[in-house]
Amino acid sequence: MTAERLRLSAEAVRLGAAAADKADAIDQCGRLLLELGAVEEGYLPAMHEREHTIATYIGEGVAIPHGTNEARSLVRRTALAVVQFPDGVDWDGSDVRVAIGIAASGEEHIGVLSALATTLSxxxxxxxxxxxxxxxxxxxxxxxxxxxDPAEPRNEASR
Amino acid sequence: MSNTINGSDVRKVVIACDAGMGSSALLKTQLAQSLKPYGVTVEHTAVNAIPIDADVVVTQAGLAGRARKSAPDTPVVTFQMFLGDPAFTKLEAAIRDGADIDG
Structure with missing residues (x-):
C-alpha cells in the first residue's frame, strides 16, 4: 500500500484575500483548513502558538503557518490551504503575499512543499x-x- | 559543547523544526537530492524527536538550543534563511570533500 499523495484542490486556494495583520492572515489559513475538513477547531490556537515560538516566514513573500507537534492529534487529514494577499501582510517586518497553512499528520504534503521550494528558487x-x-x-x-514525490512507487528500472 | 564529524562519515542528515511538518518538510526534498550522490539519507523530524542515529542535525538558528539539548552528541548545523542559505552549500561541500563539520 502506498501513502496517499496530497494534491492541491481548487477549494484549497484563495486568491485576492486581504488581512488586517499577521494574526488575521493565520486565522484565514486556519479557517480554510477547517472548511476543508482537515483540522479540529483547536488547531487554530496551536497555529498562533507555533508562530509565536518561531515565525514561519520562509522568504520570497511566503509564510507557512502551521500547528505545533502536540497539535497533530487535531489534524483529521493532511492538507494545505493557500491564501494569497496581493496587498501584503506585515509578518514581523517581512512582506507576506502568500500564506500557506499546513495541517499534517503524515508525509503526504512533502511533494507539494518541495514544489513550493523549487518555485521560490x-x-x-x-x-x-x-x-x-x-x-x-x-x-x-x-x-x-x-x-x-516521495510516495511515488520507486521504479529503479526506469532511470 | 561543540561536536565534530568528518563529512565522509555522514550517512544520515536530519532536518529538525519545531513541529516537523512545515519548514523541515519544505527543505527535505532539496537537501535529499543534493546529498544523494554521496550516499547520505535525509529525514525530517520535530526538534524534540531527533533520532539517535542522526550524524548531523540541520535546523534554523532560533531552534539551535533545543536541537543541541535534544541531540547533545550530534553536530548541529544552523541556517538563517530557508532559501539559498550558505549553510546548505557548505554542508554539501563538507560531505563531498570529506571536511570536518562542527556544530
Missing part, C-alpha cells in the same frame, strides 16, 4: 505565485515533479 515563478489571479496557475506552481 526561480524569481519569475515566485512572482507569479504572489500575483497570479489564476487558481490553476497556483496549482500548477505547487505540483511536484514526479521524482520529488
Amino acid at each position: 526561480v524569481p519569475e515563478q515566485a512572482a507569479l505565485l504572489r500575483t497570479t489571479t489564476s487558481v490553476d496557475a497556483v496549482i500548477q506552481l505547487l505540483t511536484p515533479a514526479p521524482e520529488n
